[in-house]
Amino acid sequence: xxxxxxxxxxxxxxxxxxxxxxxxxxxxxxxxxxxxxxxxxxxxxxxxxxxxxxxxxxxxxxxxxxxxxxxxxxxxxxxxxxxxxxxxxxxxxxxxxxxxxxxxxxxxxxxxxxxxxxxxxxxxxxxxxxxxxxxxxxxxxxxxxxxxxxxxxxxxxxxxxxxxxxxxxxxxxxxxxxxxxxxxxxxxxxxxxxxxxxxxxxxxxxxxxxxxxxxxxxxxxxxxxxxxxxxxxxxxxxxxxxxxxxxxxxxxxxxxxxxxxxxxxxxxxxxxxxxxxxxxxxxxxxxxxxxxxxxxxxxxxxxxxxxxxxxxxxxxxxxxxxxxxxxxxxxxxxxxxxxxxxxxxx
Ligand SMILES: [Zn+2]
Numbered sequence: 001x002x003x004x005x006x007x008x009x010x011x012x013x014x015x016x017x018x019x020x021x022x023x024x025x026x027x028x029x030x031x032x033x034x035x036x037x038x039x040x041x042x043x044x045x046x047x048x049x050x051x052x053x054x055x056x057x058x059x060x061x062x063x064x065x066x067x068x069x070x071x072x073x074x075x076x077x078x079x080x081x082x083x084x085x086x087x088x089x090x091x092x093x094x095x096x097x098x099x100x101x102x103x104x105x106x107x108x109x110x111x112x113x114x115x116x117x118x119x120x121x122x123x124x125x126x127x128x129x130x131x132x133x134x135x136x137x138x139x140x141x142x143x144x145x146x147x148x149x150x151x152x153x154x155x156x157x158x159x160x161x162x163x164x165x166x167x168x169x170x171x172x173x174x175x176x177x178x179x180x181x182x183x184x185x186x187x188x189x190x191x192x193x194x195x196x197x198x199x200x201x202x203x204x205x206x207x208x209x210x211x212x213x214x215x216x217x218x219x220x221x222x223x224x225x226x227x228x229x230x231x232x233x234x235x236x237x238x239x240x241x242x243x244x245x246x247x248x249x250x251x252x253x254x255x256x257x258x259x260x261x262x263x264x265x266x267x268x269x270x271x272x273x274x275x276x277x278x279x280x281x282x283x284x285x286x287x288x289x290x291x292x293x294x295x296x297x298x299x300x301x302x303x304x305x306x307x308x309x310x311x312x313x314x315x316x317x318x319x320x321x322x323x324x325x326x327x328x329x330x331x332x333x334x335x336x337x338x339x340x341x342x343x344x345x346x
Pocket of ligand 1: 107108155157158249275276
């Protein structure tokens with residue numbers, strides 16, 4: 001793990017344009033272990049995505065996932081790895097709600113870690129990113145199961161790496177927009193899902209779900225534009241007093257349409273900048289979202305001019321601290337009770 005830059009963003013904090021986000025180095029302040037014993041799990045909202053989540057871990061805290069009585073290390077030393085403590089490393093949820101924008105270069109892959117153990121991966125970058133970025137990151141968290149895998153749209157820089165992820169990990173359900181593509185990237189992913197018998201759910205605008213007490217709503221998913229980017233799945237997640245907007249690769253027309261549909265409801269604290277910061281965007285959408293933190297996944301020296309300088313300027317003009325993977329690496333935002341801490345990691 002490389003040196004992290006820590007940024008404390010409390011409430012509606014942002015930066016002035018052009019000066020970059022404020023940096024505070026040191027330990028993350030004030031993140032004590034949570035105490036609330038809220039039941040973990042997933043409830044489908046009215047008309048929302050349905051899935052069988054019986055396999056979700058029970059219990060509401062990290063402690064609930066650890067062995068209660070452990071192994072008898074005095075007898076079964078091999079099982080215990082020679083340690084006195086019998087506990088095998090297991091995934092522990094964050095103390096709050098964490099969004100991790102993985103550095104997959106010119107693509108998207110976002111890990112969403114809910115407060116009571118549920119997990120969601122939105123997109124997987126290109127095919128090789130499964131092996132060189134995503135699976136190692138998840139392995140480091142001792143995470144071998146994803147409750148939700150979301151494919152925003154079938155383009156290779158989003159669905160490519162999901163094939164390897166699906167092959168290697170247990171997955172609860174796949175959310176997608178129902179589009180297909182005649183590409184190896186999409187075919188490999190889709191085949192992997194079906195071969196493992198993973199349920200797949202075609203989501204629609206207005207679908208709602210509750211995950212670990214957090215509200216999830218689908219704002220866009222194949223509205224009939226007929227081209228891949230515009231039909232990206234767009235999710236709004238409300239968790240720990242913070243709202244997150246995940247935008248896939250939506251273009252000007254889709255942004256304009258979502259803006260008309262949701263208006264002031266688009267206001268968010270954290271946004272994944274649409275389409276890697278493409279110039280094909282709607283400035284009014286940026287003003288409506290007016291996030292404090294803008295996360296942009298973009299490859300170094302990419303051939304597309306991403307992110308467009310005007311897009312960066314517009315986000316900063318609405319008060320957003322603009323973070324980008326090409327210069328900062330993997331970026332995580334930990335939210336708790338409305339406060340946010342940003343960490344970057346090479
Ligand atoms: Zn893309």
